[in-house]
Structure formats: C-alpha cells, structure tokens
Amino acid sequence: MNGTPRALNRFLLTVLGLFLALVGAGAILLAAVPSAARWWRGWAGGQVDAVARYAERTRLLGTSESWIWFAGAAIFLLVVIVMVSWIANQGKGRAGTLYDNGGNGDDDGAAGSVRLSCAVAEQALKSALLERTDVFGVSVTSYDFRKRTALRVRVLPRQGVAPQEIAAEITELVSILEELLGLEVPVLLSIGSGARSRFTKAERVR
Numbered sequence: 001m002n003g004t005p006r007a008l009n010r011f012l013l014t015v016l017g018l019f020l021a022l023v024g025a026g027a028i029l030l031a032a033v034p035s036a037a038r039w040w041r042g043w044a045g046g047q048v049d050a051v052a053r054y055a056e057r058t059r060l061l062g063t064s065e066s067w068i069w070f071a072g073a074a075i076f077l078l079v080v081i082v083m084v085s086w087i088a089n090q091g092k093g094r095a096g097t098l099y100d101n102g103g104n105g106d107d108d109g110a111a112g113s114v115r116l117s118c119a120v121a122e123q124a125l126k127s128a129l130l131e132r133t134d135v136f137g138v139s140v141t142s143y144d145f146r147k148r149t150a151l152r153v154r155v156l157p158r159q160g161v162a163p164q165e166i167a168a169e170i171t172e173l174v175s176i177l178e179e180l181l182g183l184e185v186p187v188l189l190s191i192g193s194g195a196r197s198r199f200t201k202a203e204r205v206r
Contacts, residue, residue: 008086095142095149099183118142121151121177121185128173129153134161137192150186163191 030037055066099116122140129138137156142149151174157166167189174187 012086095144098142098149098185099181116181116183118149118151121181124177125151125153125170125173129155129170132169134158135166145186148186150188152188152190154190154192156192166191 030040055068058066058068060067095118097115098118098121099114101114122142126138126140129135135155135157137154139154141152143152144150153170155166155170157163170187170189174185178184
C-alpha cells in the first residue's frame with residue numbers, strides 16, 4: 001500500500017546479491033587454486049601499474065594530483081546522493097489525516113472545519129485488539145490509497161487460533177468504528193505467523 005519502489009529494490013538486491021556471490025566465488029577460487037592466485041596477482045599488479053602511469057600523465061597544472069582522483073570523488077559523491085534519494089523514497093505513502101472536510105462546515109451552515117487524525121482509528125483498533133488474549137501482536141498504520149486514506153491492520157495471533165475468528169472480530173470492530181466516525185474506511189487485513197506465535201503462551205491468571 002505504501003510508495004516503496006519494490007521493483008527497483010528487488011533489482012538492486014538481485015544485482016548486489018550476484019556481485020557478492022561472484023566476489024565470494026572468486027575469493028574461494030583464489031584461496032583454493034594456487035595457479036589462479038598467481039594469475040590474479042600478475043593481472044592486478046599490471047592494472048595498478050597502468051593506473052599509476054595514467055595518473056602521472058593526467059596531472060593538473062601546478063599540482064601533483066591527477067584529475068582522475070577528483071573525477072572519482074565526484075562519482076562517489078553522486079553515488080551517495082543517489083543512495084540518500086533512494087533511502088528517502090522508502091516507505092512513502094503514509095497518511096496522517098483520516099478525514100478533512102476542507103472547512104466547508106456542517107450541513108446546517110455552521111462555520112468551521114472537521115479534521116480527524118489517523119491516530120484516532122489506529123489507536124482505537126489497536127487497543128480493542130490487544131484486549132484479546134489470543135493475540136500478542138498488533139500494528140495499525142494508515143496509507144494514502146487511490147486518493148483515500150486506508151488502514152493496514154497486521155495481527156499476530158497465538159498458535160492454534162483460527163484466522164477466520166480474528167478476521168471476523170476485526171471486521172466487526174471496523175464496522176463499529178465506521179459507524180462511530182460516520183466514514184467508510186478501506187482496510188487491508190494481514191494475519192501473520194512466526195516463531196513468536198509458536199513459543200509465546202497466553203497469559204493466565206492463577
């Protein structure tokens with residue numbers, strides 16, 4: 001529901017994974033095969049010498065430095081800017097306002113505006129669900145979805161709890177919330193599982 005660029009993320013992770021796999025395979029090959037290690041030392045040494053000779057030919061006037069180091073620094077700076085921009089684009093789409101009448105007032109013509117924060121619905125649903133003893137984890141977040149505010153409800157039930165019971169309970173709670181607020185709120189329900197649901201026991205009063 002959020003604006004995270006998933007396709008780009010998967011592509012970058014795939015490229016990074018392949019690169020690391022090749023580096024790892026190469027390191028294992030160099031450590032296990034002496035002839036490959038000798039070839040690598042000879043080839044890498046030649047490349048280092050070539051770069052050093054090129055740096056000598058590309059010195060800036062009046063300095064002892066080559067312009068290629070400044071070009072390299074500019075490229076790395078560009079990479080940093082791109083990475084910061086990529087990080088900033090993660091998780092976009094979060095909403096903060098559930099309802100805003102835009103200052104149009106009520107039907108009776110009274111002046112004023114009504115604005116409801118998403119925290120109203122989030123805290124109401126979360127508090128109601130955490131009262132259940134068969135649920136140990138609840139998160140409710142709001143997102144902009146098709147020019148509307150939608151709620152994403154993620155529930156972690158305990159082991160052995162029927163998912164349909166949780167879904168029916170959340171559906172009823174959402175209906176009550178919509179009736180109280182006078183709004184129709186789209187909801188995405190996610191019922192998860194994990195190691196905590198297998199090893200966490202319900203608390204009992206003795």
